[in-house]
Amino acid sequence: MAAMPDGPLLRCEKLRRSFGDRAAVDGISLSISPGEIYGLLGPNGAGKTTMIKMVCGLLEPDGGEVTVGGRHVSTDLSVKSLIGYVPQDIALYPDLTASENLSFIARLYKLTSDVVRERVAEVLELCELSDRANDRVDSFSGGMKRRLNIGAGLLHHPQLLVLDEPTVGVDPQSRHSILERVQEFGRTGMAVLYTTHYMEEAERVCNRVGIIDHGRLIAEGTRRELVERLGERDRIELSATGNLEAFAAACRALPGVDSVATTADAVQVVASDGRRMLPHLLEAGEPIDVTVNAIDVTEPNLETVFLHLTGTALRD
Amino acid sequence: MRTALLIARKDLRQRMRDRSAIVLGLVAPLLIAALMSFAFKGTETFHYQLGVVNEDHGAIATELVHALSSSTSRSILTVENLSSPAAARADVHDGHVAAALVIPAGFSAAVAQQHPESLSIVTSVNNQVAGNVTRSIAASFVAQIDADRLSVMTALAGGAPANTLNALSAKAATLRIPLQSVERPIGAGQLSAISYYSPAMAIFFLLFTISFASRSFFVDRTQGMIERMRAAPVRPAEILAGKALSVLVYGTLSLATVGVITSTAFGANWGSPFAAVLLGFAMVISVVCLTALVIGVARTQRQAEGFSSILVFGLALLGGNFIVISSSPPLMRTLALFTPNGEAMRGFSDLSTIGGGLGTVATPIAVILLFSALTGGAAMALARRAVS
Numbered sequence: 001m002a003a004m005p006d007g008p009l010l011r012c013e014k015l016r017r018s019f020g021d022r023a024a025v026d027g028i029s030l031s032i033s034p035g036e037i038y039g040l041l042g043p044n045g046a047g048k049t050t051m052i053k054m055v056c057g058l059l060e061p062d063g064g065e066v067t068v069g070g071r072h073v074s075t076d077l078s079v080k081s082l083i084g085y086v087p088q089d090i091a092l093y094p095d096l097t098a099s100e101n102l103s104f105i106a107r108l109y110k111l112t113s114d115v116v117r118e119r120v121a122e123v124l125e126l127c128e129l130s131d132r133a134n135d136r137v138d139s140f141s142g143g144m145k146r147r148l149n150i151g152a153g154l155l156h157h158p159q160l161l162v163l164d165e166p167t168v169g170v171d172p173q174s175r176h177s178i179l180e181r182v183q184e185f186g187r188t189g190m191a192v193l194y195t196t197h198y199m200e201e202a203e204r205v206c207n208r209v210g211i212i213d214h215g216r217l218i219a220e221g222t223r224r225e226l227v228e229r230l231g232e233r234d235r236i237e238l239s240a241t242g243n244l245e246a247f248a249a250a251c252r253a254l255p256g257v258d259s260v261a262t263t264a265d266a267v268q269v270v271a272s273d274g275r276r277m278l279p280h281l282l283e284a285g286e287p288i289d290v291t292v293n294a295i296d297v298t299e300p301n302l303e304t305v306f307l308h309l310t311g312t313a314l315r316d
Numbered sequence: 317m318r319t320a321l322l323i324a325r326k327d328l329r330q331r332m333r334d335r336s337a338i339v340l341g342l343v344a345p346l347l348i349a350a351l352m353s354f355a356f357k358g359t360e361t362f363h364y365q366l367g368v369v370n371e372d373h374g375a376i377a378t379e380l381v382h383a384l385s386s387s388t389s390r391s392i393l394t395v396e397n398l399s400s401p402a403a404a405r406a407d408v409h410d411g412h413v414a415a416a417l418v419i420p421a422g423f424s425a426a427v428a429q430q431h432p433e434s435l436s437i438v439t440s441v442n443n444q445v446a447g448n449v450t451r452s453i454a455a456s457f458v459a460q461i462d463a464d465r466l467s468v469m470t471a472l473a474g475g476a477p478a479n480t481l482n483a484l485s486a487k488a489a490t491l492r493i494p495l496q497s498v499e500r501p502i503g504a505g506q507l508s509a510i511s512y513y514s515p516a517m518a519i520f521f522l523l524f525t526i527s528f529a530s531r532s533f534f535v536d537r538t539q540g541m542i543e544r545m546r547a548a549p550v551r552p553a554e555i556l557a558g559k560a561l562s563v564l565v566y567g568t569l570s571l572a573t574v575g576v577i578t579s580t581a582f583g584a585n586w587g588s589p590f591a592a593v594l595l596g597f598a599m600v601i602s603v604v605c606l607t608a609l610v611i612g613v614a615r616t617q618r619q620a621e622g623f624s625s626i627l628v629f630g631l632a633l634l635g636g637n638f639i640v641i642s643s644s645p646p647l648m649r650t651l652a653l654f655t656p657n658g659e660a661m662r663g664f665s666d667l668s669t670i671g672g673g674l675g676t677v678a679t680p681i682a683v684i685l686l687f688s689a690l691t692g693g694a695a696m697a698l699a700r701r702a703v704s
Contacts, residue, residue: 056547077549085547091540095330107322108548152544 008033009069009082009191010055010160016063017050024050026215027064032193032208034159037186039206040195041302043312047215048195049088052164055193056085068160081109084158088165090145091152094138098129098148101137102155109156123151126181143174150178160191167201179205199303209302213310226305233258234274235304236297238281239266242290250284259311270300270308319550323558324565327532331566340524341570346577349517349584352509363391364446367398367407367416367438374424380457384417392449401436408438414446415439417454427461507669511585512640514578515664518571518596519657520628520637525570525603527624529563530610533702534617556699559611560604567600587667587676595663595677598684602656605692612698636661656684 008031017025025047032038040048053059055066057073057080065072071079092101102120111119124130127147129140137145150166163182167175182205186192196202202209203223210220219226240247244262251269252260256277258270271277274297285292298304306312331337368384370377384395396413398404404416418436426433435454439447472478536542545555575592578584586592606627614620632638634648635657641649642665652658663680670676 058543058546077551080547080549083547085544087540087543087547089540091544093326093330093539093541095333096326100326100329104322104326105544105548108319108545108550110318110549156548 010193011067012051012055012064013066014064015051015054015061015066017054017059017061023215025054025061028212028215028217029064030210030217030220032160032191034191035186035189036208037182037192037194037206039202039209040193040212041197041199041202041209041306042195042212043197046197046212048197048212049164050215051212052085052162052193052195056080056083056162058085081156082159084153084156084161086150086153086161086163086166088168090149092137092145092149095136097134097136098124098140099133101148102152105152106155111156119155119157123155126154127151142169143171146170146174146178150181154185158190160193161185162193164195165197166194167196167198175201199301199306203302211302211306211309213306213312218309219305223302226302227300229305229308233270233272233300233304233308234277234297235300235307236269236271236274236278236281236295237266238269238285238292239294239296240285240290240292241265242285243288244290246288247285247290250288251281254280254284256280259308261307261312268307270304317554317557319554320557320561323545323555324561327559327562328565330532331528331562337528337566340521340528341566342573345517345521345570345574348520349510349514349574349578350582352513352517354509364393364414364443364449365396365412366393366446366450367396367404367413369398369401369404369416369418371400371421372419372423374422376424376427376461377419378424380419383457384453389453393446401438404438408440411440411442414443415450417450507640507665508583508585510578510582511668512661512665514574514582514584515586515596516637516661518574518578519599519635519660520632521574522567522571522599522603523606523628523631523637523657525563525567526607526610527621527628529559529566529607530614530620530624531617533559533611534614534620537702538617556608556696560608563604563607564600567603568597571596571600585668586664587671588673591667591673591677592664594674595660595667595681595684598681598688599656599660602684602688602691605688605695606656608695608699609691611702612695614702631655631657634658653683656687659683659687 010030010032012028012030015025015028016023028047028051030038030040040051042048050059054061055068055073057066060074065074067073068079068082071082073079073083093104096104099120102123103116106116106119120133121130124133127144127150129144129148129151132140132144137148140148146166146169150163153161153163166182167178170178179201182192182194186205186207194202194206206223208220208222209226210217211226212218219229221229238247244265244267248260248262248267251257251267254271254277256272258272260270261268269277269281271281278295278297282292366384368381370381381395383389384393389395396407398407398413398416401418404413404418407413408416416438418438420433420436423433423435425431435458437447437450437454439450471480533542542555546552572593575586575596579586607624610620610623610627614623634651635641635655636644636648636652637657641652641658641661644652653662659680663677666672666676666680
């Protein structure tokens with residue numbers, strides 16, 4: 001890897017991008033330093049992919065600027081050699097072999113033939129696909145394709161790795177393997193921008209998390225910093241049957257309740273001192289014939305933070 | 317340029333692995349050219365069986381049958397004597413003969429006595445050309461008789477003694493109408509069916525490159541590969557250049573292979589190799605520009621497939637890839653000159669018949685390149701957007 005610059009490697013300043021009247025990204029600023037894994041956490045449609053496309057120079061911002069290593073992404077083509085992009089969907093040629101795909105992508109970064117051979121072998125090893133190097137990609141399992149898709153973003157030894165929801169549709173074993181790899185990338189000094197709508201992934205791999213909703217960065221910090229914002233609050237999940245919307249409204253009216261969200265079969269509540277609130281929450285369900293089947297009181301986590309900040313569950 | 321070559325090489329590798337590309341680029345043009353050549357072979361060496369019913373057996377009738385069997389007529393027809401008009405109708409109907417000529421009894425006497433008498437021609441809708449040729453031969457013979465008669469009448473009116481009538485008639489019969497049409501093609505050679513349909517089919521299937529090259533672009537885009545290329549230090553123009561280069565190489569290879577095989581194996585005459593290569597290359601350039609135009613105009617793969625199908629069949633119909641354009645109505649012949657393939661077909665036909673070199677195809681090449689410049693210019697503006 002090339003020498004790392006002092007200070008943040010990636011800087012985004014007041015990035016804006018609209019599609020028609022809808023602001024997909026609305027004035028987001030963030031920075032990532034070498035060795036840091038930054039998680040951009042938000043529900044589907046929050047603006048994560050738009051943000052990533054602007055960072056990678058795939059989409060021109062309406063306003064603001066992106067620099068990587070101090071160089072502007074929108075004006076300096078060579079800066080793309082510093083960025084490794086792993087798209088959300090598998091971007092590989094199904095009718096080419098793993099080796100041919102990697103070789104083609106490596107050459108796009110103007111690597112010499114010797115280096116290409118070396119890097120292709122290295123990435124195949126990393127993806128645990130060395131024995132399938134000469135097999136066509138359309139013969140691979142979903143997990144193998146995912147691993148190769150990530151590997152393709154590493155061929156040119158980027159300083160900034162941008163992963164757009166790399167674990168969507170991946171089996172638990174492959175997901176575990178991918179997350180381990182991402183943590184390893186951070187340890188080698190690579191800056192990683194990682195988008196996900198899986199709270200547990202962000203909690204597990206990211207040093208710092210930015211919570212994005214409706215195109216805005218509504219909170220940013222380490223997991224501890226974000227959770228500490230909640231103070232002594234707890235997250236209470238009430239699995240219930242009946243009119244959950246009415247139940248949520250009744251809970252929301254209770255003093256001490258900060259925010260309430262509903263999922264398909266539960267009501268999630270963020271409240272100070274959850275254990276003390278519990279009887280009041282159960283009483284709130286009685287007049288409207290809501291039957292609470294299970295109760296789960298947990299310490300605050302990033303999902304609690306998201307719920308507290310947006311009033312909606314992360315996977316809505 | 318290095319990146320464009322890389323993209324082109326990758327595209328060609330994918331295309332060569334796709335059997336349909338081999339079929340469309342090589343097998344289909346060779347097969348269809350051979351089939352069409354076989355189907356239209358009769359039009360260049362027209363020959364048919366003519367049934368003749370001579371119910372007269374007089375001098376003039378004998379002279380007519382003799383004329384039909386002469387060495388001049390033998391190149392286009394073979395006479396088969398039939399017994400009766402009914403037999404003639406049956407044989408024409410069954411296809412044993414292509415047409416029949418019935419000389420009625422008393423025909424010679426009627427002509428000598430200046431009484432009107434008719435020659436009957438039996439024709440079939442299945443071979444109208446034979447019917448038309450027989451009609452022309454009969455008309456020509458009647459015209460000759462009229463000319464003989466006019467000669468004799470002129471001589472008698474000019475004071476020739478009446479007792480010389482038979483001598484004058486005999487003398488007039490030896491004369492032939494001085495004005496006769498003679499076929500003089502502008503070139504040294506005749507355009508054979510294989511020489512027309514080889515380039516016609518090679519170009520028709522070359523046009524299909526528009527369809528699958530534009531589809532391949534949209535497949536790349538759907539698969540996220542255009543985005544992956546753009547995430548690398550690659551300019552949109554390099555991506556387009558790579559795609560264009562692959563079309564150029566594939567098109568040139570396809571056209572060249574069909575050209576070599578049809579000329580060596582099927583005897584097609586493509587004319588001067590140098591001029592044919594330049595003309596073919598100009599045609600390939602126009603296909604590259606049309607492909608870029610389809611990519612620029614279409615928004616989705618489905619649209620690209622629709623636009624390219626319309627373009628391929630529209631151009632092939634207008635440009636004379638299915639039918640010999642010189643046999644088309646004047647409007648079609650004019651429209652053909654506004655299509656690159658029509659110009660190319662004109663050029664290849666001229667090379668085959670007139671011969672010559674670059675001078676023969678300079679105009680078609682210039683028109684094709686002008687067409688390419690216009691479509692390519694529009695395409696570049698639109699296609700850049702497609703990549704971006």
